[in-house]
Amino acid sequence: MAWRIWTGLIVATVVLTACGSGGDTSAIEPAPSPSPAVASVEPTDSPQADSEVIDTEPIDSEVGSLTAIGPRPATIDDDGMKHSGIIGDGEFVTNTIEHESVMEQSDVRKYVVQVESGVDVDVDETAREIHQILDSERGWAGYHGVGFHLVNDPSTADLILKLASPPTVDEGCVSLNTMGTWNCRVGSQVFINSDRWWYGTPTWQNYLLSDYRAYLINHEVGHYLGFGHLTCPEPGALSPVMQQQSIYLNECLPNPWPDVTGERDG
Numbered sequence: 001m002a003w004r005i006w007t008g009l010i011v012a013t014v015v016l017t018a019c020g021s022g023g024d025t026s027a028i029e030p031a032p033s034p035s036p037a038v039a040s041v042e043p044t045d046s047p048q049a050d051s052e053v054i055d056t057e058p059i060d061s062e063v064g065s066l067t068a069i070g071p072r073p074a075t076i077d078d079d080g081m082k083h084s085g086i087i088g089d090g091e092f093v094t095n096t097i098e099h100e101s102v103m104e105q106s107d108v109r110k111y112v113v114q115v116e117s118g119v120d121v122d123v124d125e126t127a128r129e130i131h132q133i134l135d136s137e138r139g140w141a142g143y144h145g146v147g148f149h150l151v152n153d154p155s156t157a158d159l160i161l162k163l164a165s166p167p168t169v170d171e172g173c174v175s176l177n178t179m180g181t182w183n184c185r186v187g188s189q190v191f192i193n194s195d196r197w198w199y200g201t202p203t204w205q206n207y208l209l210s211d212y213r214a215y216l217i218n219h220e221v222g223h224y225l226g227f228g229h230l231t232c233p234e235p236g237a238l239s240p241v242m243q244q245q246s247i248y249l250n251e252c253l254p255n256p257w258p259d260v261t262g263e264r265d266g
Contacts (some may be wrong), residue, residue: 040214060189069119070198081181082199088118088165095127096152101135111159112151116168119194126163133217138257139200142223143264159224161190161217182246183216185223192216201246207254214256215245230263 026179074085092114111134113127127150134148135141141148151157162172166180172191173184183193196216204212218241230240232252239245239252240261258264 023195034053073199080202080205082195083180084195085196086118086165086194088116088168090168090171091117092154092162093117093123094154094166095123095131095150095151097124097127098152099128099131099150101136101141101147101149103135103137103141103147105142106145108149109158110149110151110156112154112157112159114154114160114162116162116164119163119165121194121197129213130161130217133214134221136214136257137216137258139214140225140258140264143225143258146225157188159188159190159221161192161220163192163194163197165194167190178266182219185220188224190217190220191193192220196246203245203247203249204254206225211254212258215241215254218258219245222263238264 028124071084071086073082075083077083078194093116095113109202113123113130113179115123115126131148131150133139139144139231154160162169164172166178169183169191170178172180172189173186176184176186178184178191179192181195183191184191197213200209200212204215222242227242229244230242232239232243232250235251237252238255238261239249240263241258242263243252244248245254255261
C-alpha cells in the first residue's frame with residue numbers, strides 16, 4: 001500500500017516457509033491517503049506483500065504513538081523499499097510491562113518483546129501494540145487452545161520477538177538471506193526489521209501501517225506455530241496471512257488476520 005504512517009495506531013515479514021488460505025473476500029479499508037507500506041521476509045517466510053470492508057477494528061489510538069514514526073529514510077531502492085541506514089549495537093532492552101490474555105486458553109505461550117539499542121522506539125509501547133495483535137480474537141489466539149501472555153522475564157518466555165536494526169536482523173537470521181530488508185523466525189525467536197516496522201512495503205502502500213504490522217506479526221508467529229507459506233487462492237480474494245504479502249499479492253487483497261481466511265481452523 002502506498003501508506004502513510006499514522007501516529008495513532010499498531011519478522012513478517014517475509015519468512016522462508018509456506019502456509020495458510022482463506023475464504024472471506026472482503027477487503028480491509030484503505031488508508032485515507034497513500035504512504036509507504038511495510039513488508040518482511042521470514043526466512044522461514046523467505047525473501048525470495050468494494051467488497052465489504054473487513055472488520056479491522058483499529059489498534060488502540062493511544063498505543064503505538066511512539067512507535068509509528070521512523071527516521072527519515074536514507075534511501076529508497078529500485079523496488080520502492082525504504083531503508084533508514086541505522087545500525088544498532090546488538091544490545092536489547094526487554095519490556096517491563098506484563099499482559100495476560102483476555103481469553104482463557106489451554107495452551108498459553110509466554111513471550112517477551114525486545115528492542116535493540118539504537119532503534120528509536122519505546123519498548124513498552126511496542127509490546128502493547130504487539131499484544132493487541134496476538135491477543136485479538138481475529139488472530140492466532142484460540143488456535144488449538146493457544147493463548148499469548150506478555151511477560152517481562154526472558155528466561156520464562158516461550159517466544160521472543162526482537163525489533164532490531166537491519167544488520168542485526170541479518171545476523172540473527174543467519175543464512176536466511178534477509179538482505180537488510182526482511183524479517184525472519186528462527187526457532188523461538190522472531191526478528192523484526194525496524195525498517196519494515198517503520199515504513200512497510202510497496203505491496204501495502206495504500207493501507208494502514210497498523211494493519212501491515214498486524215500482518216507482519218501474525219505471519220511470523222504463524223511460522224512459530226508451525227505454518228508454512230500459502231499463495232493467493234484466486235484474483236480478488238483476501239490474501240492468506242501466510243502468503244508472503246510483503247513481497248507479492250498476486251491480485252489478492254492485503255489481509256492481516258488469519259481468522260477471516262480460515263487459516264487457524266485447521
